[in-house]
Amino acid sequence: MPTPLLELDNLQKYFPVSTGALWRRKIGWVKAVDGVDLAIHPRETLGLIGESGCGKTTTSKLILLQEPPSAGTIRYDGEDVSNLEGAELMRYRREVQVVFQDPYSSLSPRMRVGDIIAEPLEIHTDFAREARAQRVAEVLELVGLQPEVARLFPHEFSGGQRQRIAIARALATDTRLIVLDEPVSALDVSIRAQIMNQLEHLQETLGVSYLFIGHDLATVAHISHRIAVMYLGQIVELAESLELCAKPLHPYTQALFTAALPSHPDQRHEKLKITGEVPSALDPPSGCRFHPRCPHAMPHCAREAPVRKEIAPRHAVACHLY
Amino acid sequence: MAPLLRVSELQTHYFSFGGTRVVKAVEGVSFTLCEGETIGLVGESGCGKTTTCLSIVGLLPSAARIVSGRVEFAGEELTQKRPREMRRIRGRQIAMILQDPMASLNPLFSIYTQVAEPAYYHQAIRGRSLRRRVEELLRAVRIPSPAARMREYPHQMSGGMRQRVVGAIAMAGGPKLIIADEPTTNLDVTIQAQYLEVLKDIQQQSGVALIFVTHNLGIVAKMCDKMAVMYAGKIVEQGPVRDLFREAKHPYTQALLGSMPKLGSKEPLFAIPGQPPNLACPPAGCAFHPRCAHALPRCAMQQPRDRSIGPDWTAKCWLVDQQTEEQYAHAVA
Amino acid sequence: MVDTTEQTSASVLSAGARDFVSVGRRWTGVAWQWPVLPLAILVPFVLIALLARYIAPYDPTEPIPGAKIFEPPFWMQGGSAHALLGTDFQARDVLSRLIFGARVSLIVGVAGTIVAGSIGTALGILAGYLGGWVDQVIMRVTDAWLALPGLVFAIFLATMVGPSMWNIVIILGLVYWTRYSRVIRGEVLSLREREFVKLAEIAGASRARVILRHILPNVLNSTMVLASLTIGVVIIAEASLSFLGVGVPPPEPAWGSMLADGRSMLMVGDWWLTVFPGLGILLVVLATQLLGDWLRVRLDPQLRNM
Numbered sequence: 030m031p032t033p034l035l036e037l038d039n040l041q042k043y044f045p046v047s048t049g050a051l052w053r054r055k056i057g058w059v060k061a062v063d064g065v066d067l068a069i070h071p072r073e074t075l076g077l078i079g080e081s082g083c084g085k086t087t088t089s090k091l092i093l094l095q096e097p098p099s100a101g102t103i104r105y106d107g108e109d110v111s112n113l114e115g116a117e118l119m120r121y122r123r124e125v126q127v128v129f130q131d132p133y134s135s136l137s138p139r140m141r142v143g144d145i146i147a148e149p150l151e152i153h154t155d156f157a158r159e160a161r162a163q164r165v166a167e168v169l170e171l172v173g174l175q176p177e178v179a180r181l182f183p184h185e186f187s188g189g190q191r192q193r194i195a196i197a198r199a200l201a202t203d204t205r206l207i208v209l210d211e212p213v214s215a216l217d218v219s220i221r222a223q224i225m226n227q228l229e230h231l232q233e234t235l236g237v238s239y240l241f242i243g244h245d246l247a248t249v250a251h252i253s254h255r256i257a258v259m260y261l262g263q264i265v266e267l268a269e270s271l272e273l274c275a276k277p278l279h280p281y282t283q284a285l286f287t288a289a290l291p292s293h294p295d296q297r298h299e300k301l302k303i304t305g306e307v308p309s310a311l312d313p314p315s316g317c318r319f320h321p322r323c324p325h326a327m328p329h330c331a332r333e334a335p336v337r338k339e340i341a342p343r344h345a346v347a348c349h350l351y
Numbered sequence: 352m353a354p355l356l357r358v359s360e361l362q363t364h365y366f367s368f369g370g371t372r373v374v375k376a377v378e379g380v381s382f383t384l385c386e387g388e389t390i391g392l393v394g395e396s397g398c399g400k401t402t403t404c405l406s407i408v409g410l411l412p413s414a415a416r417i418v419s420g421r422v423e424f425a426g427e428e429l430t431q432k433r434p435r436e437m438r439r440i441r442g443r444q445i446a447m448i449l450q451d452p453m454a455s456l457n458p459l460f461s462i463y464t465q466v467a468e469p470a471y472y473h474q475a476i477r478g479r480s481l482r483r484r485v486e487e488l489l490r491a492v493r494i495p496s497p498a499a500r501m502r503e504y505p506h507q508m509s510g511g512m513r514q515r516v517v518g519a520i521a522m523a524g525g526p527k528l529i530i531a532d533e534p535t536t537n538l539d540v541t542i543q544a545q546y547l548e549v550l551k552d553i554q555q556q557s558g559v560a561l562i563f564v565t566h567n568l569g570i571v572a573k574m575c576d577k578m579a580v581m582y583a584g585k586i587v588e589q590g591p592v593r594d595l596f597r598e599a600k601h602p603y604t605q606a607l608l609g610s611m612p613k614l615g616s617k618e619p620l621f622a623i624p625g626q627p628p629n630l631a632c633p634p635a636g637c638a639f640h641p642r643c644a645h646a647l648p649r650c651a652m653q654q655p656r657d658r659s660i661g662p663d664w665t666a667k668c669w670l671v672d673q674q675t676e677e678q679y680a681h682a683v684a
Numbered sequence: 685m686v687d688t689t690e691q692t693s694a695s696v697l698s699a700g701a702r703d704f705v706s707v708g709r710r711w712t713g714v715a716w717q718w719p720v721l722p723l724a725i726l727v728p729f730v731l732i733a734l735l736a737r738y739i740a741p742y743d744p745t746e747p748i749p750g751a752k753i754f755e756p757p758f759w760m761q762g763g764s765a766h767a768l769l770g771t772d773f774q775a776r777d778v779l780s781r782l783i784f785g786a787r788v789s790l791i792v793g794v795a796g797t798i799v800a801g802s803i804g805t806a807l808g809i810l811a812g813y814l815g816g817w818v819d820q821v822i823m824r825v826t827d828a829w830l831a832l833p834g835l836v837f838a839i840f841l842a843t844m845v846g847p848s849m850w851n852i853v854i855i856l857g858l859v860y861w862t863r864y865s866r867v868i869r870g871e872v873l874s875l876r877e878r879e880f881v882k883l884a885e886i887a888g889a890s891r892a893r894v895i896l897r898h899i900l901p902n903v904l905n906s907t908m909v910l911a912s913l914t915i916g917v918v919i920i921a922e923a924s925l926s927f928l929g930v931g932v933p934p935p936e937p938a939w940g941s942m943l944a945d946g947r948s949m950l951m952v953g954d955w956w957l958t959v960f961p962g963l964g965i966l967l968v969v970l971a972t973q974l975l976g977d978w979l980r981v982r983l984d985p986q987l988r989n990m
Contacts, residue, residue, distance in 0.1 A: 080539035093886050122888035135879040139901035145880075148897070149887045187626050198883075217395035217627070218566050222610035222620035244540060247569075251612035251620070274615035288544035290569025292613045294592045298573070301544050306509050 032107060033068035034206055034238050035092065035125075040065040040101035042087050046311060059310045061087040063262035064101070066337070069206065074232065074239040076253030076270065078246060078285070082307050084262040085242045089208050092240070093127055123153045126199035130211035132191035136183035143179030146198045153202055168197040171234070173227055189220035193227065200235070208240045213248065225252055246289045250274055255343075258282045261310055261318045264337065268344035278346040280323045317349065325350055353426075354383040355527060355560050356407070361420035363399075363406045374630045376402040376415065378584040381657075386527065389554065389561040391571035391592070393607070394581035397627055400564045403581075404530045406430075408445055409437040425527065443473035446521035448531040452513035455520075456505040462489075462516055463501035469524035488519040491556065492549050511542035515549060522553060532564045547574060568611055572596060577663065580604045583628050583638035590664030600666045600674075602643045637669070645670055719978040725971035729964075733787040740780035741768075745935040747775035754949065757956050770956040772945060781937035782960055788938045789968060792853055793919040799857025800918070801911050804864025805903065811865065812872025813895055823869070826862050834859045835924060842930040849932050852925060856918050864910055871903050905983045912976035916969035923965050939964050 043058040062084045069075045077085050090096045092103060094110065103110040105121055113121055126149070129135045136145055146168060147161045156164065166176035172193040183191060192212060199207050209228070213221040229252060231237060243249040249256060250270050258266040258279065266279040277283045284303045291298055302324040308314060314321050320330040330349050337347040363377040377399045384390050392400045405411045407422050409429065422429040425444065429437070441447075446469075449455050456465060466485045470476045476484055489497035492515040505513055514534060521529050531550070535543040551574065554561055563574055571578050571592060579589035580603065588601035599605045609621030625642040628634055634641055640650035649669050658671040732739060742748055748767060755771040756763045757778075763770060769778040811822040841855045875881060876899075884894050925931035926940025934941060939961035946957025 080541060095882070095886065119888055122886065127883065127886055129879045129883070131879060135883055137880040137884075137898050137902075139904075140897070148884065148889070152888050152890075152893070189626070218568070218607060219395060219610050219623040222612075222622040223624075225612070225620055226622050246540065247612040247614045250614055251617065271615065271617070284541055286614070288541045289614060290543075290567065291572045292569060292611055293596050294572040295596075296572070301541070301548065303541065304545075306511060306542070307539070 033104075034071050034073075034106065035067075035069045035240075036102075036104040037065050037067040037088070037092070038102045038104065040088070040091060040103065041099045042084075042091055042096065043099045057311055060262050060313060061310055062091065062098075063313075065259075065262070065264055067257055067264065067267075069238050069240060071205070071238055072232065072236045073255070074241055074253045076249040076256040077240060077242045077259060078244065078249045078256060079259035080244060080307060082261070082310060083259040084310070085259050086210065088259075089127070089210050089240070089242060092208055093125065094121070119153060123149065123202045124205045125208070126202075126204050126206075127208040127210065128192070128195045128199050128212045130215055132188045132195065132215060135195050136191055138183055140182075141179065142181055142183065142186075142194055145183070145194065146179070146201050149198065149202045164201060165197075168200050171200060171231060172197045173223075187220075188216050189223060192216065192224055196224075196228070196231070200231070200237070204237055206238045206240065208242070210242045211244070212241075214243065214245070221248070228252065246285055247292070258285070261307065261313050263318060263347065265319065265348070266344075266346045267337070268341075268346075272341070272344050276341075276344075278340060278344070278351065279319075279348050280325055280350075281319050317347075355386045355388075355425060356384040356562075357421075357423040358382050358403070358407065359421045359423070361403065361406055361422065362418040363402050363411065363415055364418050365402075365415045367414055372631055375584055375633070376630060377406060379420070380581070380584075380586050382579050382586060382589055384528070384560050384562065386560055387554070387558045388577065389563060389575045391575035391578040392562060392564045392581060393566065393568060393571055393578055395566055395627060397630065398581040399584040399630075400581050401532055404447070404532055404562065404564060408441055408447060408530065409434070410441075439473075442469045442524045442526070444524075444526050445528045445530065446524060446526040448514075448517050448521050448529060448534045450533040450536050452510060452517050452537075453505065455517045456513055458505055460504075461501065462503055462505070462508075466501065466516065466519045466523055469520060473524040484523070485519075488522055489516075491522065491553055492516070492519045493545070493552075494519075509542075511538055511546060514538060514546055518546075518549065518553065522557065522559070526559060528560045528562070530562045530564070533566070535565075535570065550574065568607060580607065583633055584630060585638065585667060587639065587668070588666040590661065590666075594661060594664055600660055600671050601668050602645050602670070603639050604666075637667075647673070719975055722971040722975035722978065725967050726975065729786055729968055729971075730790065732783055733790045736783050736787045740777075740783045741766075742777040742780045744776060744780040744784045744937045747771075748777050751775045751777075754954050754957075756954070769960055770954075772942075772957055773949070778942075778956060778960060781942060782939075782964060785937040785939040785942060785961060786964060786968075788849065788932055788936065789919050789922060789965070792849065792856065792922040792932075793915045793968075793972075795850075795853040796856035796860070796918040796922070797911050797914045799854060800860040800914060801864055801907055803857060804861035805868050805900075805907050807861070808865040808868025809872050809895060809899055809903065812869040813876055813891070813899055819869075822865065826865050829862045835921060838921060838925060839928065839930055842925060847930055847933045849936070852922060852931055856921055859921070860914055860918060863914065864907065867906060867910060868903050871906055872899055875899055875902055909976055909980045909983060912972055912979050916972040916976075919965065919969055919972070 040062055041064060042062040043060050046057050046059055048056055065088060067075065077088065079085050091098050097111065105125070110121060143162065143165050146165045150156050150161045150164060165179050169176050169179060174190065174193055174197070183194070186194065213224050216224065225248070228239065232239065241249060241253055250273070253270050255267065255269050256273050257264050258281065260281050266273070266277070266282045273282065277286050284301065287299050287301050303322045305322050308321065316332050317330040317335050320326045323330065327349060335347045335349045337345050338351065339345045340351050359381050361377055361380045362375070365374040365376055380399070380403050382390065392403065394400045402415065406417050407429065409432065411417070417430050420430070429440070432440070463485055466488055467481050470481060470484050485501055486497045489501060494500055494512060494515055508516070535546055538546060547570065550561070553559065563570065565571065575592050577590060578592050578595055579586045580601065581587070582603050588595065588599060588604045595604060596608065599608060606621055606623045610623065612620055623642055628638050636652050637650045637655050640646045643650065647669050655667045655669050657665045657667055658675065659665050660671060748771060751767055751771050753771060753773055753775045755767050757770045758765050758768050767777050767779070769782065772778055772781065807822050811819040838855050838859050841858070842852065845851050881894060881898050884898055922931055922938070923940030923943070926938040927944045929944065931940055932938040942961040943958050946954070949957050
């Protein structure tokens with residue numbers, strides 16, 4: 030096993046919550062990310078799936094250094110990221126990029142596409158203008174756009190094309206990891222397939238890793254090598270994509286699969302066994318966080334939080350059933 | 352049995368810049384819907400599905416106009432109705448569920464007030480029976496402890512609950528037809544599954560017909576009896592859901608089905624090249640031909656007409672013509 | 685059953701109304717593209733101001749040789765062709781003074797707006813983007829500044845530093861920057877959360893870079909709209925200062941001082957000394973306000989695609 034490119038070790042992020050108009054009393058913590066262990070290897074796509082409030086966006090913010098973690102470490106190439114400064118920090122920022130969900134607000138409206146893509150180059154390298162223009166043309170071709178579009182403005186492009194530009198921008202420097210936060214959710218169905226294929230092709234050609242965050246199981250499972258399922262700030266199951274689809278072990282994962290839309294009207298679908306809504310992260314349930322909604326809950330589950338164990342080769346789950 | 356809703360050759364255009372720019376949002380849409388049936392109106396953004404629904408209920412923005420065509424609902428012709436008459440039909444006979452529940456609910460009024468309103472106006476229920484009716488409706492959409500929750504306000508409820516309340520409001524007037532425009536797009540996966548089951552329940556209990564507008568074929572597979580696939584303002588294929596999923600005839604339908612990632616399969620996705628057309632100046636001939644892998648020379652010149660493939664199954668494609676000719680030649684030979 | 689005659693007349697009426705509206709719509713289609721009215725007023729004024737030296741028949745500060753004082757405009761009795769709009773109390777040509785006065789008004793208006801806009805936009809961006817105590821300090825200063833009565837403050841400053849055209853420009857700039865900082869700060873607050881700004885920050889861009897490359901270009905729209913609306917205010921302020929005697933000093937002509945000089949003669953019936961400069965102020969300010977309105981609608985992205 031090669032050394033992981035990015036490692037998250039017991040990562041935690043708690044947000045303080047306070048009330049009161051005059052005196053701000055702290056009444057508790059929102060445990061958005063509560064003990065996340067993940068590793069992403071070179072040339073790999075790790076899918077992160079979960080519903081709203083599970084902490085996947087916060088996790089991506091921590092990885093991108095937009096927020097400091099409350100506890101735990103993030104290691105990049107073996108080194109603790111919180112210790113980075115100066116040139117080392119710039120290297121991290123150069124090699125770890127992000128593509129956001131909304132193609133309409135991720136491109137600066139008053140900059141030409143070529144300048145948008147060249148910006149990381151301007152910040153991190155001392156390429157001359159011609160060298161930059163050449164690199165911009167290279168990445169535009171990589172994402173399937175004509176190099177001539179560099180002089181146009183973002184509003185002249187459709188949603189799918191804008192996402193390609195965002196991806197091109199993420200690849201401009203020698204990127205090794207791209208965090209993709211729901212990159213195709215805002216796109217039309219037929220365009221989604223284009224972008225997904227493009228991403229896979231880029232991974233084969235350039236060897237870049239992806240953290241693919243999404244909420245649609247079929248999409249995430251298709252592009253990811255391994256999938257991590259998140260619920261209320263914790264990873265409940267982690268397995269290879271096909272293995273997870275064949276044998277989901279955790280009851281929440283099973284519920285996600287049951288809830289997933291069929292791809293054919295004749296597909297047998299079972300009744301959804303879980304009820305209710307995701308509880309608030311402000312006051313998560315004791316023990317296993319899923320136990321109030323779990324159809325297989327045992328009395329044990331309310332008392333003790335399960336530890337993630339590897340049940341089958343490269344298939345780990347955090348559940349007392351196993 | 353006479354269909355509940357019959358849309359015939361509906362054409363709706365948007366006029367802007369003082370009438371100099373015309374966007375042909377809906378160009379000759381025809382479909383029928385019987386009582387208790389669910390039809391999925393499928394297509395990507397800009398294909399005209401929302402405009403079709405707004406045309407049916409008479410809620411088009413001022414820049415748009417129904418240029419020609421008919422909408423027959425329960426024996427009445429809706430395109431000729433005056434606004435006052437349409438207002439009586441909306442809510443009472445046809446209800447709508449929209450995408451964003453927070454926009455559909457008034458933050459200032461309690462759940463009870465909002466669910467009761469259609470029943471109050473359209474069915475003239477009052478007092479205690481009104482309370483009972485609201486409880487009934489909330490229970491039908493599976494909101495726990497309805498008597499207590501009806502006193503709450505929208506901001507106190509989660510997104511999934513709000514969308515269910517919108518469903519209850521839709522049912523409150525006792526409609527024969529509900530038009531749901533992408534109601535689950537903003538919901539989480541498990542919440543979406545619960546909501547769709549609620550919709551199915553309501554439909555089975557009350558026999559209401561449902562037009563489900565979506566771009567998600569999975570929802571159509573789960574919920575609908577028949578589906579109509581729209582592209583550039585036209586229905587390019589429509590028929591029973593099973594038939595289309597098994598053997599769609601129109602290349603666009605085939606492409607849509609092929610581009611859906613399927614759980615547990617790493618098969619490469621089929622990506623349709625190119626972009627949807629600009630409706631202010633659509634391509635000549637079949638609007639899909641620039642992106643079609645099987646385009647014939649004829650496709651660039653003439654717009655295909657509806658061809659019948661089976662009972663209730665039609666497609667607008669010259670390829671179907673060719674296939675039926677080949678079949679005929681085969682049969683004759 | 686529908687009453688066919690009622691339906692016919694109703695549909696004829698509504699068809700007629702629709703035609704009328706559609707004609708109106710076509711006109712608005714054209715008028716929407718260009719701000720016809722404001723430009724029709726402003727372009728001539730700007731040209732006059734630029735070419736003042738060549739157009740004006742006489743030196744505005746010297747009396748016309750051989751003319752009487754208080755000569756009326758040429759179309760009235762007693763007027764003559766050599767002083768088309770009459771003369772003032774020093775037998776100076778009113779028309780020439782009007783032309784040169786336009787120069788003063790427009791220069792002070794534009795330059796003052798530029799000064800105010802620059803100060804206000806810069807402070808607004810810093811407050812909005814940097815946040816924290818910088819934001820607090822700038823906003824409290826803005827609040828305090830707003831509490832000062834604008835014109836009174838301007839008069840105070842003018843008497844302190846002594847009147848001259850460029851002093852007035854700076855003074856008015858110092859008085860009117862606050863309207864920019866508030867609005868721009870608000871815009872920057874929401875821009876800051878937009879994804880393309882976050883992307884730049886994640887990519888490692890320095891704060892200066894984010895401000896100059898991403899924030900500033902996107903607030904320029906609002907700045908321009910505010911500027912076009914401020915020009916009118918500044919012009920009126922300058923006219924007021926000149927009227928009160930602390931603006932552009934004589935004998936340099938300014939519309940405001942022309943108003944002041946001619947005020948007493950209104951009672952006697954010599955209306956041309958005040959009406960013409962007054963009309964000048966009215967038209968220019970009206971035009972800039974209309975232009976600002978048009979700009980605001982034009983640049984609002986939501987209204988752009990109708």
